[in-house]
Amino acid sequence: MVLLLAVNMVTRAGFSLKQLKMWGIIRQKVAAGGGSPVARIRPVVSNLRNYSSAVKQMMVREALNSALDEEMSADPKVFLMGEEVGEYQGAYKISKGLLEKYGPERVLDTPITEAGFTGIGVGAAYYGLKPVVEFMTFNFSMQAIDHIINSAAKSNYMSSGQISVPIVFRGPNGAAAGVGAQHSHCYAAWYASVPGLKVLSPYSSEDARGLLKAAIRDPDPVVFLENELLYGESFPVSAEVLDSSFCLPIGKAKIEREGKDVTITAFSKIVGLSLKAAEILAKEGISAEVINLRSIRPLDRSTINASVRKTNRLVTVEEGFPQHGVGAEICASVIEESFSYLDAPVERIAGADVPMPYAANLERMAVPQVEDIVRAAKRACYRSVPMAAAA
Amino acid sequence: MALSKLSSSSSLSTNILKPLTNSFFLHRPISTDTTPLTIETSVPFTSHQCEAPSRSVETTPKELLSFFRQMATMRRMEIAADSLYKAKLVRGFCHLYDGQEAVAIGMEAGITKKDSIITAYRDHCTFLGRGGTLLEVFSELMGRKDGCSHGKGGSMHFYKKDSGFYGGHGIVGAQIPLGCGLAFAQKYSKDETVTFALYGDGAANQGQLFEALNIAALWDLPAILVCENNHYGMGTAEWRAAKSPSYYKRGDYVPGLKVDGMDALAVKQACKFAKEHALKNGPMILEMDTYRYHGHSMSDPGSTYRTRDEISGVRQERDPIERIRKLILAHDLATEKELKDIEKEVRKEVDDAIAKAKESPMPEPSELFTNVYVKGYGVEVFGADRKEVRSALP
Numbered sequence: 001m002v003l004l005l006a007v008n009m010v011t012r013a014g015f016s017l018k019q020l021k022m023w024g025i026i027r028q029k030v031a032a033g034g035g036s037p038v039a040r041i042r043p044v045v046s047n048l049r050n051y052s053s054a055v056k057q058m059m060v061r062e063a064l065n066s067a068l069d070e071e072m073s074a075d076p077k078v079f080l081m082g083e084e085v086g087e088y089q090g091a092y093k094i095s096k097g098l099l100e101k102y103g104p105e106r107v108l109d110t111p112i113t114e115a116g117f118t119g120i121g122v123g124a125a126y127y128g129l130k131p132v133v134e135f136m137t138f139n140f141s142m143q144a145i146d147h148i149i150n151s152a153a154k155s156n157y158m159s160s161g162q163i164s165v166p167i168v169f170r171g172p173n174g175a176a177a178g179v180g181a182q183h184s185h186c187y188a189a190w191y192a193s194v195p196g197l198k199v200l201s202p203y204s205s206e207d208a209r210g211l212l213k214a215a216i217r218d219p220d221p222v223v224f225l226e227n228e229l230l231y232g233e234s235f236p237v238s239a240e241v242l243d244s245s246f247c248l249p250i251g252k253a254k255i256e257r258e259g260k261d262v263t264i265t266a267f268s269k270i271v272g273l274s275l276k277a278a279e280i281l282a283k284e285g286i287s288a289e290v291i292n293l294r295s296i297r298p299l300d301r302s303t304i305n306a307s308v309r310k311t312n313r314l315v316t317v318e319e320g321f322p323q324h325g326v327g328a329e330i331c332a333s334v335i336e337e338s339f340s341y342l343d344a345p346v347e348r349i350a351g352a353d354v355p356m357p358y359a360a361n362l363e364r365m366a367v368p369q370v371e372d373i374v375r376a377a378k379r380a381c382y383r384s385v386p387m388a389a390a391a
Numbered sequence: 392m393a394l395s396k397l398s399s400s401s402s403l404s405t406n407i408l409k410p411l412t413n414s415f416f417l418h419r420p421i422s423t424d425t426t427p428l429t430i431e432t433s434v435p436f437t438s439h440q441c442e443a444p445s446r447s448v449e450t451t452p453k454e455l456l457s458f459f460r461q462m463a464t465m466r467r468m469e470i471a472a473d474s475l476y477k478a479k480l481v482r483g484f485c486h487l488y489d490g491q492e493a494v495a496i497g498m499e500a501g502i503t504k505k506d507s508i509i510t511a512y513r514d515h516c517t518f519l520g521r522g523g524t525l526l527e528v529f530s531e532l533m534g535r536k537d538g539c540s541h542g543k544g545g546s547m548h549f550y551k552k553d554s555g556f557y558g559g560h561g562i563v564g565a566q567i568p569l570g571c572g573l574a575f576a577q578k579y580s581k582d583e584t585v586t587f588a589l590y591g592d593g594a595a596n597q598g599q600l601f602e603a604l605n606i607a608a609l610w611d612l613p614a615i616l617v618c619e620n621n622h623y624g625m626g627t628a629e630w631r632a633a634k635s636p637s638y639y640k641r642g643d644y645v646p647g648l649k650v651d652g653m654d655a656l657a658v659k660q661a662c663k664f665a666k667e668h669a670l671k672n673g674p675m676i677l678e679m680d681t682y683r684y685h686g687h688s689m690s691d692p693g694s695t696y697r698t699r700d701e702i703s704g705v706r707q708e709r710d711p712i713e714r715i716r717k718l719i720l721a722h723d724l725a726t727e728k729e730l731k732d733i734e735k736e737v738r739k740e741v742d743d744a745i746a747k748a749k750e751s752p753m754p755e756p757s758e759l760f761t762n763v764y765v766k767g768y769g770v771e772v773f774g775a776d777r778k779e780v781r782s783a784l785p
Contacts, residue, residue: 083625083627084625084626084627087626087627087631087696088625088626088627088695088696091625109627109631111593111596111624111627111632111633112563112564112593112594112596112597112624112625112632113596113597113598115598116596116598139561139562140562140563142562143562143564176483177482177483178482178483178484178534178545179483179484179545180483180484180544180545180546180547180548180561181544181548181561182547182548182560182561182562183483183484183547183561322773322777347778348777349775349776349777350773350775350777351775352759352772352773352774352775352780353763353772353773353774354759354760354763354772355763357542357543357754357758357759358482358483358531358534358540358542358543358544358545358548359534359535359542359543359753359754359758360482360534360753361534361753361754361756362534362542362543362753362754362756362758362759365756365759365774365775365780366759366774366775367775368775368776369775372775372776372779375776375779376776376778379778
């Protein structure tokens with residue numbers, strides 16, 4: 001009863017229920033039905049999942065911002081460092097408002113010195129803090145890769161469990177639009193090959209929130225690969241997703257679209273393209289199952305294999321370079337574990353095997369397009385034109 | 392060269408003959424006068440671990456007029472690039488140099504095309520200074536065939552190896568060790584030339600700078616590190632990024648000079664001095680005190696971390712083109728109208744180059760696979776769909 005009055009007063013003072021939840025004043029499981037007095041204030045909240053008209057749209061940028069905010073609020077050991085994260089509000093505005101809210105001790109603007117500040121972040125994690133290190137793009141993480149791999153990934157093992165590294169390295173990964181060869185590299189395969197690291201890559205706002213929160217709470221080093229072109233995209237989010245306790249499991253892929261004829265695996269922006277491809281394929285009578293990997297390491301081999309055992313055909317799609325890529329690992333896994341279920345050769349769609357060109361027409365050829373995915377899926381279903389002859 | 396003899400005689404006859412010479416050179420009323428002129432730099436040099444060069448700079452009317460024309464071209468080019476970006480003809484990143492022209496121009500005046508220059512991504516004007524053309528700039532910005540990198544590089548990746556310009560680099564700080572490497576090769580080849588490695592105040596704290604500088608000093612490499620200090624590393628002011636923003640001193644045992652980067656003559660003097668020093672005694676640091684009017688790039692308004700008063704203040708007090716204009720007028724080397732005419736010509740040249748660049752076609756699709764290697768051994772290369780688009784690397 002007291003809680004009800006307090007909440008009432010506070011909400012009249014202009015604070016939303018959402019804010020109260022975020023600040024941990026009310027830790028309320030939204031799914032809870034009638035029962036508690038708080039839930040009665042906004043009965044629509046518990047039914048949100050059923051009524052699409054009440055579902056909120058959230059930009060990926062907002063999703064990341066709110067996840068950072070909530071985790072920083074929940075745990076004082078969490079801090080953010082990187083270039084322009086503070087006063088500039090974030091190069092891509094992901095950390096907007098955080099400096100104002102948490103102060104310069106917890107939101108730190110660094111000089112342009114990745115090797116230095118990444119090492120400093122890892123050292124802070126050794127000591128027990130929970131840094132979130134932002135790279136303006138993952139291309140710049142190469143300046144710091146020694147610390148990510150040798151200082152962070154391997155420490156727990158080398159010290160036999162004494163030195164754990166609860167750090168998150170995050171930032172945009174892969175191609176943007178017209179940013180040229182040095183700013184378009186995808187690092188998913190690089191980091192995912194390293195034992196000791198966890199590598200996550202969100203697609204939707206739900207992914208962004210749930211995976212970032214999971215990453216920050218995780219006691220191991222996590223490489224969190226975002227995508228600049230997704231920052232401005234909006235996705236529907238349920239009330240469960242908006243809740244401050246929302247978290248997604250690490251190592252579990254999501255079946256974005258169920259299907260029975262061909263399995264398409266993708267992560268990050270490519271999930272969107274794959275869903276579009278699936279729409280096109282559906283019109284041609286091919287039912288594609290689209291798997292959003294979410295987690296590159298650990299890779300959800302069981303979901304992937306279960307899907308291929310159902311559909312018998314596989315198309316892996318990624319933005320990065322093909323050789324030794326994420327798709328190569330998925331293909332190998334499927335061939336190793338589900339060989340007799342395959343009815344067609346595995347197909348790989350990836351970025352072209354060249355440094356990213358700047359010219360718009362060449363760039364378009366260098367990055368997977370919806371047509372490429374459709375074509376490969378058709379080939380896997382033996383429904384396409386003959387293979388193009390080698391040049 | 393009878394006409395130049397005429398114009399270099401007494402000032403009285405020069406005044407009488409000026410309209411005559413103009414009528415002979417209808418297209419380009421540029422003085423070819425090479426009588427030496429001595430001009431003082433705006434401020435003295437500040438030195439670290441060395442003797443500063445003299446404030447008195449030798450120049451000629453011809454040189455001053457060419458400074459004016461070239462800087463006006465650079466300024467006009469960058470402003471035009473801004474419009475092209477807003478019209479979405481230029482994509483990705485676009486980092487503009489307007490305000491900093493004096494560094495590019497002064498440097499060229501103090502060195503030769505056999506010396507090497509390497510810089511980061513704010514490279515349009517540096518490229519032009521090294522002999523690049525407006526057509527190559529605009530074509531590259533728009534991703535067309537006639538671009539200096541044939542459309543494959545973009546704004547941050549301009550190169551001109553035949554006149555010693557090694558790019559055009561996107562990763563902050565990387566160009567510094569690369570520049571020291573150029574210097575190493577110059578010394579190794581006994582070329583008696585030097586390398587100028589340009590970087591910004593944002594890059595000045597990079598570890599690789601100190602690593603490369605240490606080696607350059609150890610091995611006496613003819614490398615000159617030039618910090619173009621425009622006081623902001625993207626949105627971060629120098630005092631928020633550097634414990635010591637005295638970048639000319641950061642070399643410790645390496646001598647340094649602080650230069651007014653808005654004064655083309657001071658830049659020229661400093662670069663000449665640095666070249667002589669580097670050939671005899673190894674590396675040196677030059678800090679150019681300069682300013683960029685635009686934000687860090689076209690995605691940055693440039694006004695969230697600096698006041699508009701500051702920007703307009705610099706434009707009023709220290710603009711490099713205005714300084715040269717005042718000098719030219721004060722020394723009576725050209726009239727205000729002549730200078731305005733030069734600016735009109737420049738504007739037309741830029742507009743013509745843009746029009747031509749717009750007509751330049753996009754690169755051929757086959758260019759996707761060219762220049763991956765010098766020698767590809769016929770290795771197979773794949774497009775996004777490896778069974779649909781494949782080729783062999785020559």
